[in-house]
Amino acid sequence: MNNASDTAAHAAPPAGSRFGFKRTRNLGERFIEAILFAISMATVAVTIGIVGLLIVESAYFFERVSIVEFLTSKQWTIMFEEKHFGVLPLLAGTLVTSTVALLFAVPVGTTAAIYLSEFATARVREIVKPSLELLAGIPTVVYGYFALLMVTPALQWFMPDLPGFNMLGPGLVIGIMIIPYITSVAEDAMRSVPMQMREGSYAMGATRLQTALRVVVPAATSGIVAAYILGISRAVGETMVVAVAAGQQPNFTWDPTEPGATITAFIVQVALGDLPHGSIEYQSIFAVGLVLVLMTLLFNVLGHWARTRFREAY
Amino acid sequence: MLDVQAIQELVRKGRRYDAIFAIIGLFCMMIGILMLAVLLGGLVDDGAHRLNWTFFENFPSRRAQRAGILSAMVGSTLVMLITAATAIPFGVGAAIYLEEYARRNWVTNLIEINVTNLAGVPSIIYGLLALGLFVYALDFGQSILSAGLTLALMILPVIIVSTREAIRAIPSSIREAAYAVGATRWQLVRDHIVPYSAGGILTGIIIGLARAIGETAPIITIGALTVIAFLPDSPFTGEFPYLSFEWMKSPFTVMPIQMFNWLSRPQAAFQENAAAAGLVLVVMTLIMNGAAIWLRMRFRKRIKW
Numbered sequence A: 001m002n003n004a005s006d007t008a009a010h011a012a013p014p015a016g017s018r019f020g021f022k023r024t025r026n027l028g029e030r031f032i033e034a035i036l037f038a039i040s041m042a043t044v045a046v047t048i049g050i051v052g053l054l055i056v057e058s059a060y061f062f063e064r065v066s067i068v069e070f071l072t073s074k075q076w077t078i079m080f081e082e083k084h085f086g087v088l089p090l091l092a093g094t095l096v097t098s099t100v101a102l103l104f105a106v107p108v109g110t111t112a113a114i115y116l117s118e119f120a121t122a123r124v125r126e127i128v129k130p131s132l133e134l135l136a137g138i139p140t141v142v143y144g145y146f147a148l149l150m151v152t153p154a155l156q157w158f159m160p161d162l163p164g165f166n167m168l169g170p171g172l173v174i175g176i177m178i179i180p181y182i183t184s185v186a187e188d189a190m191r192s193v194p195m196q197m198r199e200g201s202y203a204m205g206a207t208r209l210q211t212a213l214r215v216v217v218p219a220a221t222s223g224i225v226a227a228y229i230l231g232i233s234r235a236v237g238e239t240m241v242v243a244v245a246a247g248q249q250p251n252f253t254w255d256p257t258e259p260g261a262t263i264t265a266f267i268v269q270v271a272l273g274d275l276p277h278g279s280i281e282y283q284s285i286f287a288v289g290l291v292l293v294l295m296t297l298l299f300n301v302l303g304h305w306a307r308t309r310f311r312e313a314y
Numbered sequence B: 001m002l003d004v005q006a007i008q009e010l011v012r013k014g015r016r017y018d019a020i021f022a023i024i025g026l027f028c029m030m031i032g033i034l035m036l037a038v039l040l041g042g043l044v045d046d047g048a049h050r051l052n053w054t055f056f057e058n059f060p061s062r063r064a065q066r067a068g069i070l071s072a073m074v075g076s077t078l079v080m081l082i083t084a085a086t087a088i089p090f091g092v093g094a095a096i097y098l099e100e101y102a103r104r105n106w107v108t109n110l111i112e113i114n115v116t117n118l119a120g121v122p123s124i125i126y127g128l129l130a131l132g133l134f135v136y137a138l139d140f141g142q143s144i145l146s147a148g149l150t151l152a153l154m155i156l157p158v159i160i161v162s163t164r165e166a167i168r169a170i171p172s173s174i175r176e177a178a179y180a181v182g183a184t185r186w187q188l189v190r191d192h193i194v195p196y197s198a199g200g201i202l203t204g205i206i207i208g209l210a211r212a213i214g215e216t217a218p219i220i221t222i223g224a225l226t227v228i229a230f231l232p233d234s235p236f237t238g239e240f241p242y243l244s245f246e247w248m249k250s251p252f253t254v255m256p257i258q259m260f261n262w263l264s265r266p267q268a269a270f271q272e273n274a275a276a277a278g279l280v281l282v283v284m285t286l287i288m289n290g291a292a293i294w295l296r297m298r299f300r301k302r303i304k305w
Helices: A004-012 A011-064 A067-072 A088-119 A122-136 A140-158 A168-191 A195-203 A208-219 A220-235 A240-245 A264-271 A280-309 B004-050 B052-056 B068-101 B105-120 B124-136 B146-170 B172-180 B185-196 B198-214 B217-222 B257-262 B269-300
Strands: none
Touching: A004 A208, A011 A067, A011 A280, A011 B068, A011 B105, A011 B124, A011 B146, A011 B185, A067 A195, A088 A122, A088 A168, A088 A208, A088 A220, A088 A264, A088 A280, A088 B004, A122 A168, A122 B004, A140 A168, A140 A240, A140 B004, A140 B198, A140 B257, A140 B269, A168 A220, A168 A240, A168 B004, A195 A208, A195 A240, A195 B146, A208 A220, A208 B004, A220 A280, A220 B124, A240 A264, A240 B257, A264 A280, A264 B124, A264 B217, B004 B269, B052 B257, B068 B105, B068 B146, B068 B185, B068 B257, B105 B146, B124 B146, B124 B217, B146 B198, B146 B217, B172 B185, B185 B198, B217 B257, B257 B269
16 A cells, blocks of 8 residues: 555656646747737738738729729819729829928938937937927827918918918928938938948048038938938828818829829828718729828838948948 | 148138038928927917817817817727727737747748838728728727727837837846746746836837827728717726726717817817817827837936846
C-alpha cells in the first residue's frame, strides 16, 4: 500500500506536473499570440473592405454608365433631370483647389522648415514644433468657417468681382492647413542631414543661407519631396473646407475664382440628400471615391519612388 | 591676389542675405500661428456672445437665439466612447503584435505596408466604407454605433503608429532581462512593455481621439446630417442589469456636424451659432492635443534608460 503509492508518486507527479505546467503556459501564450495576430489582420480586412466595396459598387455604376462617358464628358449633372456623368468637372475642381493650396503651402512650408532647421535656436524649435502639431489638430469644419466667412470676404477687398463661393479661398485655406505637415516633415528630413556636411560647408567659407540651400536641402531632397507628397494627398482628400466654401457646383473650369466642386465635396453633397441604397446617386459616390483612392494611391507610390530615387547615402 | 576689400564686401553681402532670409523664414514660420490667432479672434468676435449656459443646455432649434449644442455634446461623447472602446484595443493590440510577436515574413510586411497606406486614405473614404458596411450590410443604420466604428477605423493607424514608436523606444536589455528570469512573451508584454510605453500609447490615443472628435466628412457620408432634438436612451438604468445598450442604435448628431449644419444656413444668426460651436470645438481639440504633447514631454524627460 505504502509502496504502491510511493511508486505512483515517483512515476507520475514530478515529471508530469512540470510538463503539464509548461503545456498550459504554452497554450496560453499561443492563444494570446493568435488573438493579437487576428487583431493585426483586421487592419488588412479594413483595406480589403474599402477596396472591395469601392470596386463592387463602381461595377454596378459602370453597368449603367459607360466608362467613356465617365472619363470624357465635361458635365456632371447627377442632381438634374438630364443626367450626365463626366468626372472631369470634379477632377478639375480637385486639381484647382489642390494646386492653389500647394502654390501657397510649398514655398511657405519649405522656407519655414529651412528656417526652423538651420536658423532657429533650439528653444524656438522646442516651442514651434509642438505648436505645429496643435495647428494640424484643428477640425477641418472650422477651417471651412474660416474660408467661407473670413478669407473669402478678405479676398473680396482685393477682388470685388469674386463670388461668395469660389475655389480660391478654400484653396488658400487648405494651403494653411497643410503647411504644418509640410514644415514638420521637411524639417525632420533636414535635421537628419549629418552635422559634418554643414561643418564642411562652413569650413569652405559658405554662409548659413548658402549651406542651407546648396548642402542641406539637396541632401534632404528625398524627405522634402515626401513632405510635399504628404501635403498633396491631404489637399486632394480634404473635404469640409471645399464643401462649405466652394459652392458645391460641379464646374469644368481651371479658373480658381469660380465656384466649383471637388470629388470629396460631391460625395458630401450627395450624402446630404436622401440616398436610397442601390440608386445611381448611391453608386456614383463609390465610383468617384474609387477615383479619389486611385489618385491618393498614385501619390503614395510617387512618394515612395521619390524617397528611393533621391535618397542620399552618407 | 586677395583683395581684402572684396572679401569684406563678400562677407557683408553673405550676412545681409542671411539676415533677410531669417526674417522671411521667421515670417513663414509664424504664418500658421498668425492664422490660428486670426481664426480664433474671428470665432470669438462672431460667436463669443452666444456662449452662455443656455447654449450648452438647449437642443438645436429653428430659432437661432434659442438653439444650443446639448444633443451634439452628448452625441460626441457617446460616439467617442464607442470609438475609444474599439480603436484602443485593436490599435494597441496590432502594434504589440507587430513589435513583439511578428516574425519577419511576407505577412508582417503586408500588415505594415497596409497600416502605412491606411494612414494616407482620405477620411471621407472611411465614410464610404462605413456607408456600405455598417449602415447597409450590417444594418446598424445611421446610428451612434456606426459613427463610432467609422471613426475607430479612421484613427486606428494613428494609434498603431504611435504605439509602435513608444514600444520601439524600450531598449532590448529590458526584454533580455525578462526572458533571462523565465518570463514568457506575454508576461514580458504585460508587465514591462505596456507599462513602460504607456505614456507614448496614451499620447497616440489622445491625438487620435482629438482627430476623431473634429472629423465631419465620414459622419456626413453615413447620412447623419439631421436635426436631433432629443437625447439617446441613457446607458444607465434603474433596474438590473443597470446598463443598457439601446443608445448605440439611436440617431445622433455630433459637434462638427452641428456646426456644419448651422454654417450651411444663410442667416447670420445661425452663422453666429456656428462660430460659437466652432469655438467650443477648437478649444476641445486644442486642450486634447495640448495634453498629449505635454504628456509626451513629461514621459520623455522622466524616463532615462
